[in-house]
Amino acid sequence: MTQQLTLTRPDDWHLHLRDGDALAETVASAARTFARAIVMPNLRPPVVTVEDATAYQQRITAATPQGADFEPLMTLYLTDQTTPEMIYAAKARGNIKALKLYPAGATTNSDSGVTDLAHIHDTLHDTLAAMAECGIPLLVHGEVTDPDIDIFDREKVFIDRYLRDLVKRFPTLKIVMEHITTADAVEFVTNAPANVGATITAHHLLFNRNDMLVGGIRPHYFCLPILKRNSHQQALLEAATSGNPKFFLGTDSAPHVKDAKEAACGCAGCYTAPAALEMYAEAFEMMNALDKLEAFASHHGPDFYGLPRNTKTVTLTKEDWQLPESIAYGDDQVIPLRAGETLTWRLVR
Ligand SMILES: NC(=O)N[C@@H](CC(=O)O)C(=O)O
Numbered sequence: 001m002t003q004q005l006t007l008t009r010p011d012d013w014h015l016h017l018r019d020g021d022a023l024a025e026t027v028a029s030a031a032r033t034f035a036r037a038i039v040m041p042n043l044r045p046p047v048v049t050v051e052d053a054t055a056y057q058q059r060i061t062a063a064t065p066q067g068a069d070f071e072p073l074m075t076l077y078l079t080d081q082t083t084p085e086m087i088y089a090a091k092a093r094g095n096i097k098a099l100k101l102y103p104a105g106a107t108t109n110s111d112s113g114v115t116d117l118a119h120i121h122d123t124l125h126d127t128l129a130a131m132a133e134c135g136i137p138l139l140v141h142g143e144v145t146d147p148d149i150d151i152f153d154r155e156k157v158f159i160d161r162y163l164r165d166l167v168k169r170f171p172t173l174k175i176v177m178e179h180i181t182t183a184d185a186v187e188f189v190t191n192a193p194a195n196v197g198a199t200i201t202a203h204h205l206l207f208n209r210n211d212m213l214v215g216g217i218r219p220h221y222f223c224l225p226i227l228k229r230n231s232h233q234q235a236l237l238e239a240a241t242s243g244n245p246k247f248f249l250g251t252d253s254a255p256h257v258k259d260a261k262e263a264a265c266g267c268a269g270c271y272t273a274p275a276a277l278e279m280y281a282e283a284f285e286m287m288n289a290l291d292k293l294e295a296f297a298s299h300h301g302p303d304f305y306g307l308p309r310n311t312k313t314v315t316l317t318k319e320d321w322q323l324p325e326s327i328a329y330g331d332d333q334v335i336p337l338r339a340g341e342t343l344t345w346r347l348v349r
Pocket residue numbers: 016042107108109141222223224225252254255268269270
């Protein structure tokens with residue numbers, strides 16, 4: 001049995017760092033493991049312009065612990081008003097690595113997102129064409145928002161209604177389907193051209209909806225897209241461990257304060273940064289595929305984005321340790337996913 005695992009330092013291609021006094025915890029937690037992270041722009045108000053992103057980047061850098069080697073890769077929030085000029089400005093500034101498409105109303109802080117997905121190829125045509133021209137990827141929260149579509153079907157319907165068409169219309173635009181949760185998404189991405197990739201979270205690899213709902217409702221497992229049935233989890237595990245370069249690591253670590261999760265109407269998002277790589281190792285071990293972890297965590301992401309792979313390494317050992325019950329988060333507390341539980345892989349350096 002493998003007892004120690006050294007890999008090229010990984011990157012997180014989907015991360016929520018939040019802002020203000022949350023940054024002390026979120027940045028330290030990510031920088032512990034990851035060299036770089038694609039930082040999601042769904043702040044309130046959202047990160048819409050290059051100036052917003054650059055100011056946010058400076059706040060992140062200021063909150064980075066001394067001696068930590070961590071580079072935030074900034075993103076802009078795609079709105080109905082995003083212009084080609086904003087894309088060229090992003091390209092020129094150099095620090096913006098992607099734009100994020102939220103269907104308006106699909107998830108946390110998505111109110112400023114795109115309102116008319118059926119006509120996005122038209123209303124945002126020049127913007128998307130500018131992104132393709134500049135080599136700036138479009139990151140997609142792939143769920144429809146129609147109230148009549150069942151929450152468990154929203155990813156599949158999004159693919160069939162919008163994503164297939166978008167991929168056809170913009171054949172040179174890099175598109176990442178973020179945090180995929182279904183066998184349908186695995187199949188779609190696998191069969192799409194090479195400019196289409198996907199991130200997979202640790203929690204969607206390790207858990208399914210039974211973990212959230214059997215024996216009591218566990219709000220810390222609630223995220224969007226919602227955990228699906230076991231057969232979908234299995235398809236994600238197979239995709240992540242397949243060696244296919246289209247699939248790469250994106251934690252979607254998304255902290256909310258304790259009271260916002262443990263509530264009559266709790267927020268969506270799992271805080272996984274305190275043990276993210278450790279949880280991925282557990283999933284890959286489950287599949288007898290620890291030899292595939294490095295490519296998924298450290299190679300496929302930078303290759304897709306056209307960025308250099310990291311040169312340093314991290315080491316995990318097979319050793320029990322306990323996740324804290326609760327973590328200080330500004331003046332508040334955040335409960336990490338699997339709080340108080342014993343994990344079997346430990347990051348040693
Ligand atoms: N994944 C989530 O459940 N929540 C994310 C938003 C997102 O990534 O959709 C958040 O910002 O809290």
